[in-house]
Amino acid sequence: MRVAMATAAKRAGRRNEDFTGAVPGAAVLVDGAGIPGSESTCRHGVAWYAGHLGGSLLGLLALAPDRGLTALLAEAVTHVTDLHRDTCDVADPISPSATVAVLRIADGLAEYLVLGDCVLVLGRAGAEPLVVRDLREVVISGSYEPALRAAGEGSDEYRRVLGELRSHRNGPGGFWVAKDDPRAADEAVTGSCPVAALTAAALLSNGASRVEDRFRLAAWPAVLAGLESDGPGALIERVRQAEALHSVAPDDATVAYCTDLAGS
Numbered sequence: 001m002r003v004a005m006a007t008a009a010k011r012a013g014r015r016n017e018d019f020t021g022a023v024p025g026a027a028v029l030v031d032g033a034g035i036p037g038s039e040s041t042c043r044h045g046v047a048w049y050a051g052h053l054g055g056s057l058l059g060l061l062a063l064a065p066d067r068g069l070t071a072l073l074a075e076a077v078t079h080v081t082d083l084h085r086d087t088c089d090v091a092d093p094i095s096p097s098a099t100v101a102v103l104r105i106a107d108g109l110a111e112y113l114v115l116g117d118c119v120l121v122l123g124r125a126g127a128e129p130l131v132v133r134d135l136r137e138v139v140i141s142g143s144y145e146p147a148l149r150a151a152g153e154g155s156d157e158y159r160r161v162l163g164e165l166r167s168h169r170n171g172p173g174g175f176w177v178a179k180d181d182p183r184a185a186d187e188a189v190t191g192s193c194p195v196a197a198l199t200a201a202a203l204l205s206n207g208a209s210r211v212e213d214r215f216r217l218a219a220w221p222a223v224l225a226g227l228e229s230d231g232p233g234a235l236i237e238r239v240r241q242a243e244a245l246h247s248v249a250p251d252d253a254t255v256a257y258c259t260d261l262a263g264s
Contacts, residue, residue: 001022001025001026001105001260001261001263002263003022003257003258004231004232004256005021005256006233006254007236007253007254007255008236008240008252008254009252010207010249010251010252015045015047016047017031017034017046017047017050017252018030018050018207018253019032019050019051019054020254020255020256021055022058022258023058023061023062024062025061025065025104026058026061026062026102026103026105027103027203027256028054028058028203029100029102029203029204029205029254030053030054030098030099030178031098031099031116031205031206031207031252032046032049032096033046033097033098033177034046034094034096041089042084042089043084043087044084044088044096049080049097049098050098052080053080053100053178056080057072057073057076057100060075061102065106069190070185070186072102073113073182073185074182074185076178077181077182081179081180085180093169095179095180096179097177097178098178098179099116099117099134099177099178099205099206100115100118101113101118101119101120101132101204103203103258105261109192109193109194110195110201110261111191111192112190112192114134114188114189115177115178115185115187116134116176116177117134117137117138118134118203118205118206119131119132119204119206119209119213120133120203120204121202121204121220121223122200123198123224124197124198127197129220129221129224131220133189134176136174136175140165140168140175141165144164144165148162148165170184195261195262196262198262199224199261200227200258200261201257201258202223202224202227202256202258203255203256203258204254205251205252205254207239207250207253208232208236208239208253208254208255210251211242215239215242215246217239227255228259232255239253
């Protein structure tokens with residue numbers, strides 16, 4: 001498997017809180033998430049969390065190819081949590097967390113895992129791409145948007161509604177992210193398909209998936225075609241141009257584009 005990667009921080013001078021990497025036969029993308037004020041709960045920060053979680057996952061994928069992706073993510077969450085459990089309030093609701101996408105090619109299968117709002121797209125010969133998403137956070141957050149807009153950012157009511165939204169994180173009936181509880185891995189969207197049916201795969205952070213799901217610049221087949229012809233960096237540049245055109249605050253954006261899957 002060959003992997004081409006590109007990543008860009010939301011703006012110059014800002015630390016990138018995404019992570020992507022690959023080992024033979026596997027690719028990982030981690031999109032770090034933080035809440036303003038989290039510095040008081042964790043001295044390391046979101047980028048540290050995302051990088052260590054991604055690095056731990058890559059190491060486990062390389063050393064334990066026979067273990068399930070869910071088990072590997074759970075172990076990685078435990079490992080990173082243990083690294084700062086004694087210095088930081090890892091259980092605080094605003095401590096660093098992350099969303100995750102993993103692709104592994106083994107024994108003729110493409111195995112995948114998505115937790116949170118990362119996106120994994122599998123190109124298929126003669127068929128529409130298989131788009132793997134975990135939409136729970138999008139759905140739940142969307143239900144709170146009218147109340148947040150009506151309250152006005154910074155108001156007491158805004159903070160109350162935002163707190164209610166955050167209470168759905170990593171709980172029954174809510175949405176799930178990698179944080180301090182390894183049981184979140186059990187909530188990931190997982191599956192597999194024969195690698196022979198696939199032409200390519202793309203892992204995208206939600207800052208990069210805006211090319212399709214927010215700005216509608218291209219449908220997923222065209223996104224894959226563009227990655228093949230122009231590479232991941234060009235996709236991120238298109239997103240940046242759309243953000244500027246529509247006055248949308250930029251986000252960290254990361255893409256890992258995987259080809260020659262059967263050669264893994």
